[in-house]
Amino acid sequence: MNLKPAVAKNALQSGVYLIGAGPGAFDLITVRGAHILGKANVVFCDALVDPKMLEWCPQAEIIFVGKRCGKYSTAQQFINRQLVLATKNHDIIVRLKGGDPFIFGRANEEIDALKSANIYFEVVPGITAALAACAELKQPPTARNISRTLKITTLPSHLNYEGQDTQIYYMGREELPQIALEMIAQGYPLSTPVCLVESVSLPHQRSFGTCLGELLHFQQEEVFHEKNPVIVLIGEVYSNVVHDLTPLIPLMEYRIRTSSAN
């Protein structure tokens, strides 16, 4: 792949670039993000970023900074300090985050640290996992006569019933029965379609179809791999696609049957 746009961007200003790596696939980063990675001296990289993404910056020193889905790192203050310190010795510093750097990425704290230290920074947006999952399912989250609003959240209590809006949930794999319970209590029918997309856009991506009623009894550890992120898409708009996906409950029953047979 050899991309030569007709107009080259001016030389990069020294500073910190918060770049969204996108959902995982190495070519779902923006052209700008890949270009800046290619100029970086040092890259502070989230554990969630796929290693292939680092082929955009073979010249850079890579510093992995923890944080796997669902597990808080105690090191956020350490990362903030490291970013600021790096500007003493380096010209172009990249903070590479999975998805979009501003969607549930704790960028606020890093930005506050950079502002306090009077360091120049830019933000390069990335494809957030929710929209990448929609693209993979080939189903827009809104549709004229079904849903005109999309809500993106990490809190089950923020999912609620308003004219059947579509709701997309991040970091929800351990709370799936609770999510279903909250939504049913708020008026969503048991039959409301739910799509679950694991490791969006990566070669090991898997998509499952279910409904809120089934999700009540779902044990995520039976199906999902421990370290893979899962995006949960809920709404009537998915009725078109949910039946084309791997059914969730039969899979669980199959796994339970085979594991008790062993």
Added chain:
Amino acid sequence: MNLKPAVAKNALQSGVYLIGAGPGAFDLITVRGAHILGKANVVFCDALVDPKMLEWCPQAEIIFVGKRCGKYSTAQQFINRQLVLATKNHDIIVRLKGGDPFIFGRANEEIDALKSANIYFEVVPGITAALAACAELKQPPTARNISRTLKITTLPSHLNYEGQDTQIYYMGREELPQIALEMIAQGYPLSTPVCLVESVSLPHQRSFGTCLGELLHFQQEEVFHEKNPVIVLIGEVYSNVVHDLTPLIPLMEYRIRTSSAN
């Protein structure tokens, strides 16, 4: 700019590629999107896409298909038919849409037409204008102690008060006083910060800061250029940045004064 990832994508399958161009800047398309544009035989391009974006596909036949912000096209069925017909004579057909193809882009109708005609298609997500605006403002739409949910909509009645969620409104330039009225009626304080970003990521981008109380009396035609899209970002989370932006109301008063002086 010369991007050579270490692993090239396999040859493209014949069919239609719905590609998100991103918010406007030519390098905020994904690497995958730019790569496919470079292989396209024909590109059906939204009027909202910046002409510079077409430098990614000098080899392709370009067909502009109307639709400017806020103005419906009666030609959606014509576009659907053209996409299907193009597959008779061409190998790689691109449908290039501003932002993300699935956020308020009427992709449903095009997808239905492609499915009915049994045509292979893929969707390449793009940076949606809301998240590009957040990157430009350098302010994440969610923050741990202020807002944990982001709502994206085109309907004023869908904006509402739930623990001060952040709300981002598309295609709202003609409805700004109505948006303010609905939100104030639902409990938002008059002082709730509002950011308005016109032509996100393009050289003529402008950002304005205001609050719901001021927005009640705002006449958009005094400030915004007729054809430019405007993203409206509303929520307490913007209190950090709103005062650094051009104030909206003093600008209106200045314009009114100077135009009556003429």
